[in-house]
Amino acid sequence: MSSPTANEPTAGGVRFLGTRRDYWRLLSRGAVLLILTLGIYRFWLTTDVRRFLWGNTEIAGETLEYAGTPLELLIGFLAAIAILIPVYAGFFVAALELGPIGEISGLAGFAALFVLGQYAIYRARRYRLTRTIYRGLRFHQEGSAWGYALRAIAWWIATVFTLGLAYPFQLASLERYKMRHTYYGDLAGHFAGSGFGLFFRGLPMWILVVAPVALAVGAFVEAVDWTALGDALSQGGDDVMARIEGGNPALGNVIVFAMLMGGTTVSTAALLYPAFQALVLRWWTSGLRFGAFETRSKLRTAQVYGAYMRFLWWALVFSIGLAIASLPALFVIGLVSDRGTGGEIAATLTALAGYVIAALGYSTIYRATVMLSLWQLGMESLQLSGLSALDTVQARGRASSPLGEGLADALNVGGY
């Protein structure tokens, strides 16, 4: 019999104990059950995933525990439905109104649901924290979810208007708000990361992504004869395009240039995305504090690229398998599709099943590779200090309602 104090090789660090194979089994079984139950199983799958991730994360010799249940998530979802149905019905009726009410109802509906989504994000975080148990004590979160939602909206507007330049400051400010109201027992958290720190590290990436678009816009402004374009547009009729070309002989070249630059931006963004994700994750996890307890992240960008390479490899394997498996399915569709309505229904169901299997397959591979790796790398790259602060914490906080999770699920803003 082993003495529990003896197996503490990582007393000062974070270890992830789960195996990729177990997680993969959990996810693939969940994907099958999601199809069979038309998605109702997601409450069970989400709970299983969290139990796995939390339960296998060992911090200073003790693992986290996720104490939420699928039934709570289901109840939260039903409560969210009860709230959202009248809201949706209201916007549906308003859209039928004539005049200004009908015209703004679409925009107002989008804005209202966006605010509600931010509210849900904060409430859902509260639910997850109060279901997270470490050393017999739970985490909890105070603060106002509406207060968070208003801040988030203000920051989102700023980020959109500055073409993303305000995004680091948005992340820092919102994370400060979240962590300031986060507690482990009676030990208050805070966030030490600064917006400028992220801004200066992210700026080169921002320039690489935005520069091609800026060049394209500049070329447009330079090349286009604005008076001729205005004339061409104001005359209307079927031959607008012909007249635009007549007035602006250089326009064709500029459009080709703009398309090239657009393609450059998209591919640069895709190539840089893992680096950006690594940067944000490193910055975020280096700023988490609970009293004197501090974390520092040693996450390397190459590790995140490795996770994406693994995703691409498995996605390729899955695609090949899918292509081979679809040959007999296509053959069957060809046989039955001209056999009346029954055959058509069979063919439609086969095609639909193929689509769902493909979509769920790629998403499962993504979760089993990139998302698991980000969790594991994010955790294992942490260096902890001030651990003694965790030894004398007193219990505080109570389990919160799962309404936020339900709203987040219904509004599609959920996280892990």
Next chain:
Amino acid sequence: MTSGAGIYFDGRTSARRDVRVTLAADTLHIDGADGRPLAQWRYDDVQELTAPAGVLRLGRHDSATLERLEITDVAFASAIDVRAILVDRTGALQRRQRASVIGWTVAATASLLAVAYFGVPALADRLAPLVPVAAERKLGDAVDLQVRARLDNRHLGAGFACGAAPSERAGRAALDKMMRRLSDAAQLRMPLTTEVVRRREANAVTLPSARIYVFEGLIKTAANPDELAGVIAHEIGHVAHHDGTKAVLQAGGLSLLFGMLLGDFIGGGAVVVAAKTVLQSSYSRRQETAADAYGAALMKKAGGDARALGTILAKIGGATEPGMAILRDHPETRARIAAIDRIAGPHPAHPFLDAADWAALQHICAR
């Protein structure tokens, strides 16, 4: 094995204690390293909690605190498992719960599809006649704005409708004559509004609140006034059956059933869209069949040639239609014509308009 080592958290502080656990008759004793008793748990209350492989983590059911006991020794863990009812290391309890969840959701899905196929149209059929005229008119106005904007793709504005220019007035008068004869026979609770619009397709559409748009192309396709009147009679069938309002109610009902209750999972969106499309096409086919029957009967009542609806359908629909039957919103043309002919039977008919009026109507979009 009745005693072993464990790690204990009392749920009040984060202190980690190495403890000695002793299994007595009804309770489990937790004693500190110094031998001081820390807690006593009844086996009935002991509950297994999620933990990584190789660790048995226990808590107490309905406990006010989150006190935890962790056992890493396999033999000792199974000794506790034997005694505590709620501890179920085989996972059989969990599997049973899951199986019942899956069974019931499959049953719920079947019942949901049955409600969508039979219940939603039945509800819409019963609710649509109860919608007040004022509400239907409001709905009609809202739909009208959108439909006009979509149909009028040459941006003609007020000139989109035919019959206003001096050269077109005679055509408008002829159309009014035709409409009078049809609406006298139909006896609807709402006055009909009919307009001919400048679109080249051979088609006609009906909006809620008894508004019918006849496309210019349909008049060009009609060989005689009764063919045109037949199509308009079919559209009056949609008005009499409140099909516009029903369509809105059905679409709303389906969105509610599928969009909200089912799910947000990857690929689930496609399932929902496909189910909605197939169901809505099936509703629409039922409505078209009913409107054909109404149109043929109305033509008969108004003294026109009821078969004319069938002959113009043959020209519009063609003999064979490509595409999948379950996605079409109209039934098969041959079946429609056969059904119309059955209703028409042999009956005397006199033309809807005389030659002069018909010639004028054919030039309603002369401008």
